Amino acid sequence: MPEFADGQEAGRYSFVVVACRLPVDRVAGPGGEMEWRASPGGLVTALEPVMRKAGGAWIGWQGSAGEAPEPFDTSGMRLVPVGLSPDEVRTFYEGFCNATLWPLYHDVIAPPEFHRSWWEAYVAINRRFAEAAAAQAAPDATVWVHDYQLQLVPGMIRAQRPDVRIGFFNHIPFPGYEIFAQLPWRRQIVAGLLGADLLGFQRQQDAANFLRACRRGARLATRGSHVQVPADPASPGSAVRDVRAAAFPISIDTAGFGELARREDVLARAAEIRDALGKPQVMLLGVDRLDYTKGILHRLRAYGELLKEGRLGPPEAVLVLVASPSRERVEHYRVLRDEVEVAVGRMNGDYGELGSAPVHYLHQSYPREEMAALYVAADVMLVTALRDGMNLVAKEYVACRHDETGALVLSEFTGTADELSSAFLINPHDIEGMKDAIMRAVTVPPAEARRRMRAMRRRVAENDVAHWAATFLDALEHAPGRIRQADAPDG
Numbered sequence: 267m268p269e270f271a272d273g274q275e276a277g278r279y280s281f282v283v284v285a286c287r288l289p290v291d292r293v294a295g296p297g298g299e300m301e302w303r304a305s306p307g308g309l310v311t312a313l314e315p316v317m318r319k320a321g322g323a324w325i326g327w328q329g330s331a332g333e334a335p336e337p338f339d340t341s342g343m344r345l346v347p348v349g350l351s352p353d354e355v356r357t358f359y360e361g362f363c364n365a366t367l368w369p370l371y372h373d374v375i376a377p378p379e380f381h382r383s384w385w386e387a388y389v390a391i392n393r394r395f396a397e398a399a400a401a402q403a404a405p406d407a408t409v410w411v412h413d414y415q416l417q418l419v420p421g422m423i424r425a426q427r428p429d430v431r432i433g434f435f436n437h438i439p440f441p442g443y444e445i446f447a448q449l450p451w452r453r454q455i456v457a458g459l460l461g462a463d464l465l466g467f468q469r470q471q472d473a474a475n476f477l478r479a480c481r482r483g484a485r486l487a488t489r490g491s492h493v494q495v496p497a498d499p500a501s502p503g504s505a506v507r508d509v510r511a512a513a514f515p516i517s518i519d520t521a522g523f524g525e526l527a528r529r530e531d532v533l534a535r536a537a538e539i540r541d542a543l544g545k546p547q548v549m550l551l552g553v554d555r556l557d558y559t560k561g562i563l564h565r566l567r568a569y570g571e572l573l574k575e576g577r578l579g580p581p582e583a584v585l586v587l588v589a590s591p592s593r594e595r596v597e598h599y600r601v602l603r604d605e606v607e608v609a610v611g612r613m614n615g616d617y618g619e620l621g622s623a624p625v626h627y628l629h630q631s632y633p634r635e636e637m638a639a640l641y642v643a644a645d646v647m648l649v650t651a652l653r654d655g656m657n658l659v660a661k662e663y664v665a666c667r668h669d670e671t672g673a674l675v676l677s678e679f680t681g682t683a684d685e686l687s688s689a690f691l692i693n694p695h696d697i698e699g700m701k702d703a704i705m706r707a708v709t710v711p712p713a714e715a716r717r718r719m720r721a722m723r724r725r726v727a728e729n730d731v732a733h734w735a736a737t738f739l740d741a742l743e744h745a746p747g748r749i750r751q752a753d754a755p756d757g
């Protein structure tokens with residue numbers, strides 16, 4: 267085995283994924299014993315089929331505080347848990363990740379908090395992930411690091427293991443420089459990311475924002491989608507390493523959702539859902555993690571006004587609002603939950619009748635089968651995010667509509683809107699515009715609905731998660747990554 271920095275030996279895995287979360291949660295079973303259970307979420311949904319196929323190691327946190335369990339094998343991959351203490355969950359995960367970076371990167375919809383102690387935790391935990399990755403990676407391995415929780419990891423791995431090829435994918439937006447510049451540690455974040463050979467973003471705009479942060483914040487030269495990074499930071503101006511930053515819009519397991527949506531039990535459940543709702547003519551649906559970026563309150567405001575104006579309402583039309591529990595210990599999420607529940611309660615109080623409520627609110631997580639049944643049952647899907655890296659729910663809905671019926675109301679501020687331009691696009695801040703779009707979706711003539719749905723289904727079929735991963739990994743394999751003399755910059 268070759269040896270690297272600190273006398274470290276190379277590991278065994280030629281493909282290593284590093285993500286904040288493992289694709290499983292450690293939870294208490296019925297008898298109180300701890301067991302592993304597959305966990306929902308955007309990244310897991312996206313990467314699981316790819317990992318299974320490639321085989322390899324996945325490094326991540328198990329989702330609860332405590333010591334890391336021993337690595338183990340499951341579904342054809344090695345899972346390597348990283349432990350976080352209760353204090354680290356508070357400062358790193360709930361703090362710097364979810365109360366600093368998350369709001370900052372989502373256009374400061376909520377005010378980000380800056381605490382130096384949280385930053386120190388971020389550095390320490392990123393190092394822990396980087397060390398675990400460096401220990402698992404075989405000589406010349408490919409390492410794929412994911413998301414905003416681990417932006418320092420590419421640089422830290424490169425320092426230990428210059429032999430490996432490093433890709434990074436950012437699942438959430440990368441903000442404009444005016445917003446990013448607020449971050450007291452912006453220089454370190456850019457330097458950490460530039461440890462990668464290839465940086466993937468959801469939209470062109472996110473990649474452009476990052477390239478601008480390199481020019482403005484780090485005073486680095488860019489040419490097209492390439493950044494020239496000094497190979498030796500101690501002597502800038504000599505040899506450079508090329509890092510590419512480009513858009514790779516993530517997608518879903520389109521065929522998997524399509525199959526689910528054809529299953530007898532799922533179709534029967536979809537019919538049962540409509541019966542339970544009182545057989546409405548129109549079922550509207552919203553499915554999100556209960557998160558302030560998803561525009562749930564804006565959606566409720568528009569729907570509430572439509573109820574008040576008598577343009578929609580039970581028993582003809584009902585809204586099912588699935589808000590899966592998320593980050594419940596972070597203050598902004600607690601406040602949001604209260605606000606959503608007050609709004610739903612008020613609407614049902616004002617416009618409901620015995621046995622007939624305008625909103626069916628579910629603060630629960632469901633198996634994939636139930637999600638598919640909801641998508642099959644719904645006539646109109648409402649995706650009203652104020653800012654969203656991509657939004658997989660919108661794509662899942664489209665993938666489940668085999669008969670080409672159904673309508674998607676989709677916020678312009680999602681990455682998905684760049685791809686699904688045949689949706690009813692809305693600005694969720696424009697309540698009147700959103701109300702009109704909802705009414706157009708509810709009353710769309712069948713031929714127009716079919717034309718729109720067919721175009722969206724074509725796109726989701728072409729760019730599924732396997733295509734996304736293959737495109738990224740192919741680009742990573744061909745990323746320049748070599749050290750050479752600097753070019754003249756774009757200016």
Ligand code: GDG
Binds near residue numbers: 306633657662
């Ligand atoms: C981040 C970015 C980006 C939700 N509730 C349940 C459940 N889900 C699944 C959905 C979907 C996923 O979780 C949510 O993905 P989204 O894309 O809608 O949003 P985020 O969680 O915010 O994901 C986002 C994504 O990463 C991928 O890059 O698109 O912009 O914010 O797949 O179906 N799944 C199950 N039960 C639930 O109750 N089984």
